[in-house]
Amino acid sequence: MPKERLVVVGNGMAGCRAVEEIIKRDPDRYAVTIFGAEPRVNYDRIMLSPVLAGEKTFEQIVINDAAWYDRNVAALHTGRKVARIDLAAKRVEAEGGLKVPYDKLILATGSDPIRLPLPGADLEGVVTFRDLDDVGAMVAAAEKGGRAVVIGGGLLGLEAAYGLVRRGMDATVVHLMDILMERQLDESASYLLRGALAERGVETVMGAQSEAILGEDGSVAGLKLKDGRVLPCAILVMAVGIKPAVEVAKASGLACQRGVVVDDQMRTSDPSVFAIGECAEHRGIAYGLVAPIWEMCRTLAEVLTGDPEAAYEGSTLQTRLKVSGVDVFSAGKFAGGPGCEDLVFRDAGRGVYKRVVIEAGKVAGAVLFGDIVDGGWYYDLMRRGEDIAELRDTLVFGQQITEALRGADPRSAVAAMPDQQEVCGCNGVCKGEITAAIAGQGLATLEAVRAVTKASASCGSCTPLVEQLLQLTLGDGFQVQTGPKPVCACTGKGHDEVRRRILAEGLKSIPAVMQALEWATPDGCSACRPALNYYLLCAWPGDYRDDKQSRFINERAHANIQKDGTFSVVPRMWGGVTSAAELRAIADIVDKFAVPTVKVTGGQRIDLLGVRKEDLPAVWSDLNAAGMVSGHAYAKGLRTVKTCVGSDWCRFGTQDSTGLGVRLEKFMWGSWTPAKVKLGVSGCPRNCAEATCKDIGVVCVESGYEIGIGGAAGLNVRATELLTKVATEQEAIWTICAVTQLYRETGWYLERIHKWLGRVGIETVRARVEDPEDRRALYDRFAYSQRFAQIDPWAERVAGRHAEEFTPLTRRLEKAPA
Amino acid sequence: MNAPVKDLVSPTWTDVGAVSDIPVRGARRAPTARGAIAIFRTGDGRLFALKDACPHKGGPLSQGIVHGHAVACPLHNWSIDLATGEPLGADRGKGCAAVVPLQVREGRILVGIG
Ligand code: SRM
Ligand SMILES: Cc1cc2nc3c(=O)[nH]c(=O)nc-3n(C[C@H](O)[C@H](O)[C@H](O)COP(=O)(O)OP(=O)(O)OC[C@H]3O[C@@H](n4cnc5c(N)ncnc54)[C@H](O)[C@@H]3O)c2cc1C
Ligand code: SF4
Ligand code: FES
Numbered sequence: 001m002p003k004e005r006l007v008v009v010g011n012g013m014a015g016c017r018a019v020e021e022i023i024k025r026d027p028d029r030y031a032v033t034i035f036g037a038e039p040r041v042n043y044d045r046i047m048l049s050p051v052l053a054g055e056k057t058f059e060q061i062v063i064n065d066a067a068w069y070d071r072n073v074a075a076l077h078t079g080r081k082v083a084r085i086d087l088a089a090k091r092v093e094a095e096g097g098l099k100v101p102y103d104k105l106i107l108a109t110g111s112d113p114i115r116l117p118l119p120g121a122d123l124e125g126v127v128t129f130r131d132l133d134d135v136g137a138m139v140a141a142a143e144k145g146g147r148a149v150v151i152g153g154g155l156l157g158l159e160a161a162y163g164l165v166r167r168g169m170d171a172t173v174v175h176l177m178d179i180l181m182e183r184q185l186d187e188s189a190s191y192l193l194r195g196a197l198a199e200r201g202v203e204t205v206m207g208a209q210s211e212a213i214l215g216e217d218g219s220v221a222g223l224k225l226k227d228g229r230v231l232p233c234a235i236l237v238m239a240v241g242i243k244p245a246v247e248v249a250k251a252s253g254l255a256c257q258r259g260v261v262v263d264d265q266m267r268t269s270d271p272s273v274f275a276i277g278e279c280a281e282h283r284g285i286a287y288g289l290v291a292p293i294w295e296m297c298r299t300l301a302e303v304l305t306g307d308p309e310a311a312y313e314g315s316t317l318q319t320r321l322k323v324s325g326v327d328v329f330s331a332g333k334f335a336g337g338p339g340c341e342d343l344v345f346r347d348a349g350r351g352v353y354k355r356v357v358i359e360a361g362k363v364a365g366a367v368l369f370g371d372i373v374d375g376g377w378y379y380d381l382m383r384r385g386e387d388i389a390e391l392r393d394t395l396v397f398g399q400q401i402t403e404a405l406r407g408a409d410p411r412s413a414v415a416a417m418p419d420q421q422e423v424c425g426c427n428g429v430c431k432g433e434i435t436a437a438i439a440g441q442g443l444a445t446l447e448a449v450r451a452v453t454k455a456s457a458s459c460g461s462c463t464p465l466v467e468q469l470l471q472l473t474l475g476d477g478f479q480v481q482t483g484p485k486p487v488c489a490c491t492g493k494g495h496d497e498v499r500r501r502i503l504a505e506g507l508k509s510i511p512a513v514m515q516a517l518e519w520a521t522p523d524g525c526s527a528c529r530p531a532l533n534y535y536l537l538c539a540w541p542g543d544y545r546d547d548k549q550s551r552f553i554n555e556r557a558h559a560n561i562q563k564d565g566t567f568s569v570v571p572r573m574w575g576g577v578t579s580a581a582e583l584r585a586i587a588d589i590v591d592k593f594a595v596p597t598v599k600v601t602g603g604q605r606i607d608l609l610g611v612r613k614e615d616l617p618a619v620w621s622d623l624n625a626a627g628m629v630s631g632h633a634y635a636k637g638l639r640t641v642k643t644c645v646g647s648d649w650c651r652f653g654t655q656d657s658t659g660l661g662v663r664l665e666k667f668m669w670g671s672w673t674p675a676k677v678k679l680g681v682s683g684c685p686r687n688c689a690e691a692t693c694k695d696i697g698v699v700c701v702e703s704g705y706e707i708g709i710g711g712a713a714g715l716n717v718r719a720t721e722l723l724t725k726v727a728t729e730q731e732a733i734w735t736i737c738a739v740t741q742l743y744r745e746t747g748w749y750l751e752r753i754h755k756w757l758g759r760v761g762i763e764t765v766r767a768r769v770e771d772p773e774d775r776r777a778l779y780d781r782f783a784y785s786q787r788f789a790q791i792d793p794w795a796e797r798v799a800g801r802h803a804e805e806f807t808p809l810t811r812r813l814e815k816a817p818a
Numbered sequence: 819m820n821a822p823v824k825d826l827v828s829p830t831w832t833d834v835g836a837v838s839d840i841p842v843r844g845a846r847r848a849p850t851a852r853g854a855i856a857i858f859r860t861g862d863g864r865l866f867a868l869k870d871a872c873p874h875k876g877g878p879l880s881q882g883i884v885h886g887h888a889v890a891c892p893l894h895n896w897s898i899d900l901a902t903g904e905p906l907g908a909d910r911g912k913g914c915a916a917v918v919p920l921q922v923r924e925g926r927i928l929v930g931i932g
Contacts, residue, residue, distance in 0.1 A: 187861045521885075549841060
């Protein structure tokens with residue numbers, strides 16, 4: 001019987017593997033003809049990255065050499081593109097007029113890299129990363145040195161950048177998103193990856209939109225970003241994605257969507273034509289990795305060698321990044337989803353982050369950074385759909401520990417641990433030392449064990465184990481103590497520890513804190529994120545960039561949300577003093593925007609209630625025009641400074657209380673604090689400004705100024721405690737700013753001054769502000785941070801900052817892009 | 819994620835903007851004839867849509883803090899599951915914010931609001 005004619009279009013990973021699989025099953029059935037557009041035998045495309053980095057040669061990545069083709073293939077046409085398929089005549093037509101008939105046809109044309117249509121995209125030195133020729137172009141460019149810019153922070157872009165650095169260039173990756181490899185990684189892993197890349201000389205610029213490629217004498221010279229920045233470069237790599245190569249299929253009349261549409265037997269809309277690899281679209285998915293391709297090839301080989309029932313049912317994906325020394329693994333629903341739970345493990349010391357996603361009692365995905373030995377195990381559990389109820393407690397620690405403890409009571413597992421086994425990795429303390437210290441020195445608390453052995457005294461991740469050892473050694477005599485109140489359920493760390501370590505370790509972003517302090521959730525919660533944002537803002541004035549998404553709505557919108565979703569607007573009236581011009585402007589605004597309610601507040605100013613969010617910038621613009629700025633009635637920051645009329649008018653007034661209040665408010669407005677701060681200044685002990693129930697209150701007397709702190713009149717009612725008395729107005733201002741700074745630096749988020757005072761004690765505060773040097777230093781730090789805080793947030797938004805916050809999305813009623 | 823092709827081109831899907839219009843760990847509000855909807859984008863880049871009304875007292879969820887796959891309502895801090903619209907934790911079982919079907923197609927957000 002004559003052999004059937006099988007033609008393969010595409011001499012890449014999929015095309016050749018399909019031929020191998022078919023030959024393995026039935027070596028004599030087909031006479032195979034292969035067309036390949038590249039002028040070479042087939043090679044392992046994924047190893048182009050190590051070739052670029054100089055870690056491998058082309059010869060080392062060839063999959064099938066010339067001898068293999070001689071043995072197995074009737075005809076190989078390299079460097080020759082197929083132009084058309086005549087489906088009716090069952091014949092392919094290649095460039096140059098060659099026509100080859102087929103009985104069965106396999107399309108394996110792969111993908112084309114996407115080229116962004118930027119101005120300058122056709123300049124010399126603008127390359128993509130897909131085949132050996134691209135690698136050749138990059139290596140040649142790298143010989144001249146200089147800087148490379150890579151557009152795209154996905155797997156390919158990062159591997160390209162790393163390879164170019166290894167070739168002696170400096171490399172910058174610009175990425176549109178805020179997360180590198182966002183289709184494989186979450187924010188925490190991306191944060192660690194950025195650090196690891198930076199150590200290897202790859203700089204990353206996030207949230208960067210490219211605008212144009214700049215050239216000089218026809219060659220690329222730089223990349224211009226939408227924000228105006230220009231990144232000079234000698235070579236520019238576009239690694240922004242791929243699109244299935246469907247040109248030939250489409251032109252020949254095969255059904256195509258994103259890719260060539262195939263069924264579970266890999267069959268296209270023509271029963272004699274099959275498609276596999278990246279050019280195929282199966283159940284709506286066009287894959288971009290090799291693992292699914294291998295499965296497709298196996299199914300296709302079954303189908304073509306006699307089992308018409310074989311079916312490919314889609315693949316779950318796993319990814320590893322090939323940058324030497326940087327271990328990243330991602331698989332499945334790494335980012336969770338409906339009904340998913342997260343198990344998170346962080347080891348700051350080793351730079352490890354692991355997140356295993358559980359859904360319906362099974363592993364649904366995982367993302368690992370720094371230690372990926374268990375990637376394969378999680379992937380396996382996921383693919384087998386194994387019930388992990390029994391493994392759950394230890395799953396995140398990996399296969400070895402889990403299997404060792406499988407089914408065992410954790411207590412007995414601890415009991416069974418050998419004495420030499422290390423418990424505390426940070427300080428190298430093993431089990432025997434701890435149990436000996438507990439028994440020998442009569443230790444009964446965690447603190448005592450920490451003090452004597454140093455176990456659990458550093459990162460604290462072994463604390464549960466140490467507690468179990470205490471319990472085991474002491475029996476019921478041991479009670480688990482409660483340490484400082486944790487910030488929230490995402491962490492066991494208290495506020496003080498978080499604040500201390502932000503400063504000590506130079507942590508400058510929320511993901512940095514979460515990694516270093518081993519947060520148990522991927523991106524925190526609505527309790528810890530605002531707290532961390534404040535701590536960072538306070539620790540690094542001028543340096544830290546406020547994270548808007550970690551602010552409650554009022555602080556994000558710079559207005560107070562009301563029960564019906566509208567907002568209130570409270571402009572500052574310095575010290576409660578206003579003028580005819582301000583009142584007239586307010587009246588006009590009320591008319592113009594039909595503000596439903598105008599109310600005088602308990603804080604001596606005017607509240608416009610019921611303003612629609614969309615109108616806020618316009619209302620503020622009019623207020624700004626009349627000289628008024630935000631009153632921060634919404635802020636964990638300085639609110640009001642209430643005053644009385646004082647010596648200017650009042651027959652009892654001893655000092656200029658109104659003037660002092662205005663000066664204080666003008667100097668202190670805009671400062672962010674752990675909780676709101678309200679001041680009051682009364683001109684005499686009759687205290688008409690109610691200064692003795694404010695966070696900080698001044699009562700003027702003939703001989704000077706009595707400063708009290710820790711008053712409250714809300715949920716708790718408390719009178720201030722006298723802090724100190726000073727003789728001059730200047731000293732009063734210094735002292736008040738110094739106290740505020742001390743509170744800013746040591747208060748816990750949402751802790752009002754009176755609560756803080758109860759915790760630290762008035763003596764401590766007094767000692768600090770009565771020491772002239774300390775007071776001076778605190779005051780200076782306050783003044784320095786005010787340089788960055790005193791920007792009217794309303795004026796900024798009138799000028800267009802965060803315009804999206806105030807503009808609802810608009811519907812486009814035309815049909816969606818097809 | 820990958821809905822049947824016919825759904826993607828069917829006219830019941832409405833384009834409300836680009837993925838990049840929604841801040842990461844944030845939300846935007848899209849008014850429609852049948853009430854506002856809230857579109858959320860989580861830290862890991864996923865998108866969700868709910869009716870913009872909290873099951874508690876109708877608070878605008880689009881104005882809350884987005885954390886994990888949940889949003890904290892801006893009015894009284896209930897935590898709402900973005901995937902199901904149901905309150906989490908202590909308020910579990912007390913009503914539900916309607917889930918709005920959402921698709922992403924070539925960087926555009928399509929919602930199924932008819
Ligand atoms: C507008 C105003 C009532 C009024 O019509 O007079 C007001 C309105 C609100 N107060 Fe107040 N408080 C107002 C003066 C006060 C005062 C009196 C004062 O400042 O002299 C107090 C008692 C003094 C004190 O703070 O100790 C006061 C104690 C509170 C408390 C309890 C705080 C506490 O720690 O005990 C809250 C709840 C909170 O902050 O968590 C609160 C919370 C609120 C909130 C922000 C409720 C909320 O979260 O939405 C209200 C916002 C309404 C809005 O949109 O403007 N308001 N609130 C006053 C605005 C002052 C201003 O000009 O900025
Ligand atoms: C640098 C790099 C690193 C990668 N790293 C990984 C990784 O770590 N893990 C992973 O899973 N995947 C990785 N990939 C992706 C992986 O290489 C692809 O998924 C795989 O190569 C796809 O196989 P394919 O056969 O569909 O396409 P290809 O391997 O691209 O083969 C298609 C071939 O068809 C030829 N062709 C196209 N049109 C015609 C025509 N009309 N006539 C004749 N010939 C034609 C092309 O020239 C090409 O040689 C990487 C890719 C690159 C570029
Ligand atoms: S006392 Fe304050 S918080 Fe309570 S209803 Fe009045 S304004 Fe609102
Ligand atoms: S309205 Fe949402 S929590 Fe009350």
